[in-house]
Amino acid sequence: MTALRTMHLNLFLTHVGHHEAAWRHPDTDLSQIYKFDHYQRLTQLAEEAKFDSIFFADRLSISPQAVAHGAASGYEPLTLMSALAVVTHRIGLIGTVSTSFNDPFNLARRFSSIDRLSMGRVGWNIVTSGTDVEAQNFSYDSSPLHRERYERANEFVEVALKLWDSWSPDALILDQQNGVFADPNRVREIQHRGTYFAVRGPLNMPRSPQGRPLLVQAGSSEDGKEFAAKWAEAIFTAQQTFDDAKKFYSDIKTRVAQAGRDPARVKVLPGICPIIGTTKSEAKAKERRLHTLTTPEYSLSQLSNRIGFDLSPYPLDGPFPELPMDKVEGHRSRSELIADLAKRENLTIRDLLVRLAGGRGHKTITGTPKDIADEMERWFCDGAADGFNVMPQLMFGGLEEFIEHIIPELRRRGLFRTEYEGTTLREHYGLV
């Protein structure tokens, strides 16, 4: 099959990999995980393979269980991205920053700075943060309510955009002979006064190469989808089945059109966590090997945190309980996905822990390169994805395997680029 369009690939980069027990795997070299070289090597590998972008997630707290089980990823995303910007040339760099615990002025400056350092390759994954423990690191007793977080996020983005636009593209004159550096009439105060923010502006630096970062979003609740429809240029999402992914894709594209935007200009990237083997049984054996390294108590605490509901009183070999979904104030869409998965497949809590260990609810595909490419092609060609958020279960070896075995298979099918066509992140995503 020849594709008219090609897929977008983002690498979701972490210190050890996306499997819960990745840090315990013998291939993982723990002496490297806090060294810059580790991130530089992975990012440069992804760039050689022509990935659109890499992405760093971020949480603003850490639990004692996560400390004990290697989940301390270490770097603040924008700091790391600044360093990566100067050792790479083409690949996009997307970082997570929360709208609940930052101010638009600081954020706008930081993204403009990295956009400049990288010559137009920066993206912002806009999150609202959903847990009380995060809020407690910022002088609150508990997390603001779900709806209120999204209201603040909307105003936050509005202000940031006004700041990025406060310097017109032609504001810099740079006329040494006549002594005109910039035209003050083309650099305007924004005078924003709203519910959450009062900001005078303008931004204290000239417009960056992209003008503003690529706006990325990853919340899939009702409020999250409305927010995405209004602002997002790329959307990361966790989807378990082709049917759910297709439903999500069509729902979000409809909402984008209803918001008066062109659906083709919003790219939807579901997560995939591949385990690759030369045969299916070899891939399955790799998966089982990883599972033997997990501990149910830790997996259970992670799951409880993720859904904002304490599962410890429930027997591991009993059914997953009914969740009071209307009371979930944390990460609502992921909680729904997990509850649906347990119900659809009649899973015990223990079964569920095994299912979630590889990708926390993202699609795990265990098989040969052909199996994995077939599934990606189906999602891409049949209306469920514009590309994928690639989440290797192991960072030591997993990316190399994907590049060696899956990318050539996608290229043979005409589904993935062989060269970058543009230089900016927005160009890679076909949005210029």
Ligand SMILES: Cc1cc2nc3c(=O)[nH]c(=O)nc-3n(C[C@H](O)[C@H](O)[C@H](O)COP(=O)(O)O)c2cc1C
């Ligand atoms: C691929 C992916 C990455 C995410 N990364 C983060 C992150 O780094 N930090 C965070 O707080 N939430 C992250 N999330 C969660 C969402 O952005 C969102 O905040 C969460 O799902 C709550 O919103 P919702 O209730 O609208 O789903 C991520 C979600 C996905 C699918």
